[in-house]
Each structure stands twice: as C-alpha cells, then as structure tokens.
Amino acid sequence: MIGKVWAGVRAQQSAVLCFVMLGLCTGLAAQTAIAADCPGHPDAIGTSRTLVVDPREHPRIGTMQYPETLPLEDHEVVLTFDDGPLPRNSDQILQILADQCVKATFFTIGKMAQAYPANVRKLRDAGHTIGTHSWDHPLTMNRMPVERVRQEIDDGIAAVSAALGDTTALAPFFRIPGLARAQDVEDYAASAGVQIWSADFLADDWRHISSSRVYELAINRLENYGKGILLLHDIQARTVAALPRILAEMKARGYRIVHVVPATLQDPATPTEPPQWLLHPPSENVAISHWPKIPAFTVASAEMLPAPSRSDLDWQDGLPMAPAENATSRGRGVPVPREAPWPSESLPAPDSAATVLPSPAQNVFEMQEGLRVVLASAASPRHVEPPISSTREAGLAKSDRDDDSRGAGSRKHHARLAHRGGASHVAARGNRAVAHAHRGPLKHLVQVKRRHV
Ligand SMILES: [Zn+2]
Numbered sequence: 001m002i003g004k005v006w007a008g009v010r011a012q013q014s015a016v017l018c019f020v021m022l023g024l025c026t027g028l029a030a031q032t033a034i035a036a037d038c039p040g041h042p043d044a045i046g047t048s049r050t051l052v053v054d055p056r057e058h059p060r061i062g063t064m065q066y067p068e069t070l071p072l073e074d075h076e077v078v079l080t081f082d083d084g085p086l087p088r089n090s091d092q093i094l095q096i097l098a099d100q101c102v103k104a105t106f107f108t109i110g111k112m113a114q115a116y117p118a119n120v121r122k123l124r125d126a127g128h129t130i131g132t133h134s135w136d137h138p139l140t141m142n143r144m145p146v147e148r149v150r151q152e153i154d155d156g157i158a159a160v161s162a163a164l165g166d167t168t169a170l171a172p173f174f175r176i177p178g179l180a181r182a183q184d185v186e187d188y189a190a191s192a193g194v195q196i197w198s199a200d201f202l203a204d205d206w207r208h209i210s211s212s213r214v215y216e217l218a219i220n221r222l223e224n225y226g227k228g229i230l231l232l233h234d235i236q237a238r239t240v241a242a243l244p245r246i247l248a249e250m251k252a253r254g255y256r257i258v259h260v261v262p263a264t265l266q267d268p269a270t271p272t273e274p275p276q277w278l279l280h281p282p283s284e285n286v287a288i289s290h291w292p293k294i295p296a297f298t299v300a301s302a303e304m305l306p307a308p309s310r311s312d313l314d315w316q317d318g319l320p321m322a323p324a325e326n327a328t329s330r331g332r333g334v335p336v337p338r339e340a341p342w343p344s345e346s347l348p349a350p351d352s353a354a355t356v357l358p359s360p361a362q363n364v365f366e367m368q369e370g371l372r373v374v375l376a377s378a379a380s381p382r383h384v385e386p387p388i389s390s391t392r393e394a395g396l397a398k399s400d401r402d403d404d405s406r407g408a409g410s411r412k413h414h415a416r417l418a419h420r421g422g423a424s425h426v427a428a429r430g431n432r433a434v435a436h437a438h439r440g441p442l443k444h445l446v447q448v449k450r451r452h453v
Contacts, residue, residue, distance in 0.1 A: 050103075051072075054268075064202075069279050071277050079097075093240060096243050107132060131170075149184045203239075
C-alpha cells in the first residue's frame with residue numbers, strides 16, 4: 001500500500017482527480033517565479049516557465065535509464081536535488097536558489113524529513129516541488145522483495161507528508177535511491193500514479209571531488225546534451241560551493257530553468273506531443289537538409305531501347321583470364337593458374353534442344369558388389385551391416401557385441417535398410433550381424449550424422 005497517506009488514491013478513477021482529492025501540489029504552479037521577477041537580483045537566471053506533467057501519461061522519465069524524459073526545449077534545464085533535507089547545506093542551497101529565483105525539485109528521504117521536518121516545510125514555502133526518495137535510502141531496491149520495496153516507498157511518502165502536515169505540497173514524483181531501477185519498483189509506482197524520475201545527466205557531486213569538478217561536469221554534460229534533468233544533492237557542501245557558478249554559467253550560455261509540477265484538475269498537463277518526450281526527437285528537417293532532392297530529369301522522347309540478343313551474351317573466346325608471364329613472379333615462386341579456377345563456360349542450349357532429359361540407366365545407382373551397408377534405424381545409431389556371406393561373421397561376433405553393448409537395450413527394435421547387389425529393400429532383422437568389412441569410414445560416417453540429429 002502506499003498507505004496511510006495515499007490510501008484513497010487507487011479508489012479514484014481519474015489520476016488527476018486523485019491528486020486533487022489528496023490535495024497534492026495545489027498552488028505549486030502559481031508560486032513559480034519568472035526570470036523577469038527577481039527583485040534585487042538583476043543577474044538572476046530565474047525560472048523561465050512551469051511545465052505541468054501527468055505522471056500517469058509518462059510514468060518513467062530520465063534518459064539515463066528510460067526512453068522518455070521531460071518535454072524540454074533546447075537549452076532548457078530542470079534542477080533536482082536528492083537526499084535532503086540536511087539543515088546546514090540544504091538551507092544554503094535554498095538561499096542560492098532564492099537569490100537566482102530558481103525553482104527546483106527536491107527528492108527527500110523519509111528519515112531526513114522525520115529528523116528535520118521544518119526544513120521540508122521550507123522547501124514548500126519557497127515554492128519548490130517536493131518528491132520522495134524512499135524511507136532510508138537503500139541502494140538495493142533492485143534486489144528487494146516486493147513487500148520491502150513497497151514499504152520503502154510508502155514510508156518515505158508518509159514521513160514527508162507528516163513533516164508537511166498535509167499532502168498539499170507533495171508531488172507524486174519518486175526517485176529510486178542510487179537509480180537502482182527494478183520492475184517491482186516501477187510497477188508499484190505506476191499502480192499508484194507515481195512518476196519515477198531518473199535523470200539525463202549527473203555532476204558526480206556525491207563523489208569525493210572538488211566543487212570545481214562538480215561545476216565542470218555539470219556544465220560539460222549539459223553542453224553535450226543541450227538540455228535535460230540534472231541530478232544534484234542538496235546535502236553536499238561541494239554542491240553548495242558549485243551551484244552559484246553553475247547557475248551563472250548556465251545563464252551566460254543561454255540556458256533556461258524550467259520548474260516541473262504535477263497536473264491537477266485546476267492545472268492540467270502542459271499540452272505536448274509524444275516526440276517531445278524524447279531527448280532528441282527525430283526531426284523532419286534533418287532528413288530534408290541531408291538528403292538531396294531527386295533531380296527532375298527531362299525525357300526527350302519515349303523511344304524504347306532494343307532488348308539484348310543472345311549473341312550479346314556469348315562468351316568471348318580468346319580473352320585471357322590472367323597474364324601468364326607474370327603469374328609466377330606475382331606468386332613469389334608459387335605458380336598460379338593461368339585461368340580463373342571456376343568451371344569453363346558451357347554453351348547455351350540451342351533453341352531446338354529437347355526439354356525432356358533421358359532417364360538414367362539403372363546401373364547408375366548400383367553399388368559395388370560386396371558393399372552392403374545397413375543404415376541403422378533411429379534406435380541404433382552405431383550399427384553397420386557386413387555382407388551376409390562374410391566368412392568372418394562368426395569370428396567377429398564378439399567384437400561386435402563389445403561394440404554394440406552400449407546400445408543393446410534397443411537392439412531388438414532395429415529396422416535396417418539394406419542394399420544387396422543394387423536392389424534395395426528394407427529388412428527388419430532380429431539377429432545381430434557384425435560390422436567389419438566396411439566398418440571404418442562408413443561406420444564413422446553414420447556415427448557423425450547421428451550426432452547431429
Ligand atoms: Zn539519493
């Protein structure tokens with residue numbers, strides 16, 4: 001269950017109605033700042049627009065793991081901060097964002113919200129979007145039993161809701177700790193109308209790197225993608241140190257910040273087309289600009305070309321296939337053929353050639369006297385029959401028994417195909433005969449074939 005907090009969610013027929021009934025996110029869009037409205041901060045990057053999304057229409061976003069991402073225009077960026085709140089660093093992040101009139105999305109941890117509920121309310125009061133990030137941030141949600149997965153999600157939502165005092169500012173957005181995606185997590189979130197957020201790029205700010213490196217990674221990766229969801233951590237001091245430079249550089253390079261909120265009845269989803277949810281949607285302009293147009297040929301007349309005659313296809317006798325003089329030298333002493341090794345040409349049949357070929361004579365199919373092979377049936381792959389008249393039959397019976405002991409159980413079911421003097425027939429024989437006269441290669445052949453059946 002998504003439980004105590006969202007107990008009524010699945011009882012509703014409409015996802016939008018669910019959020020309204022639960023009071024989720026009411027008024028978030030109205031609080032979004034506009035870049036032009038940043039009193040006292042003329043250099044602020046601001047927030048260029050608010051994007052309203054319906055989690056049920058797009059349940060998983062972020063191209064690091066999913067096909068879809070937010071429908072952003074080129075040079076649009078969505079800032080996200082994970083793992084808070086942690087008062088000292090999170091407060092500084094909030095101040096930096098306030099100074100820049102930037103709205104972001106925070107994925108809060110249940111335990112942190114329980115420990116610092118006032119800081120969760122600060123996020124709401126500043127107009128940011130608040131999602132959840134599990135109860136205690138396990139990095140093993142992709143290996144958990146489904147019941148534990150549900151518990152992690154439910155408890156995180158419950159803790160953040162409790163910190164807020166109600167659910168009016170809680171967005172149905174969830175980020176899996178460590179981005180350890182799993183089908184159980186995704187299925188459960190989707191069943192509850194919760195949108196899973198991966199990211200489009202990171203700045204590695206949880207690693208032991210300098211704030212300058214965080215800045216470089218954020219800007220370089222943004223430049224590579226051109227737009228997208230940036231994942232940061234508001235609990236990290238290096239992120240606090242890097243964020244002002246990141247925002248200033250984004251503005252200098254013409255990037256714009258987009259604030260994302262969930263849809264409600266009063267605030268429906270921003271109209272979009274499916275290709276917009278791809279990071280790099282296919283564009284008709286690309287094909288048009290890269291492929292030349294087919295030229296408009298002018299046909300002078302409709303004269304038909306003559307069909308080729310048979311003589312056009314005749315082999316040109318006398319054409320050398322390879323220069324004989326240089327053949328040896330090119331082969332480094334190894335003679336090479338004067339002609340190409342493919343078969344010589346055959347003349348086409350005259351028009352008067354008979355269409356019916358003569359039947360082959362019977363002796364074409366006759367086998368040599370004494371070569372009598374009994375092909376083993378499917379039940380006995382190893383048996384090759386000797387000539388019945390062989391005088392060695394009795395003497396070799398023992399070796400045959402040894403050889404055939406591995407298949408003795410199926411012996412009595414054998415049916416054998418025998419050739420005798422060119423006349424073939426199927427013989428079902430109850431007695432065992434001995435393979436010896438042509439045992440070698442023929443037996444081997446039969447065995448090899450059997451192994452591949
Ligand atoms: Zn995290």
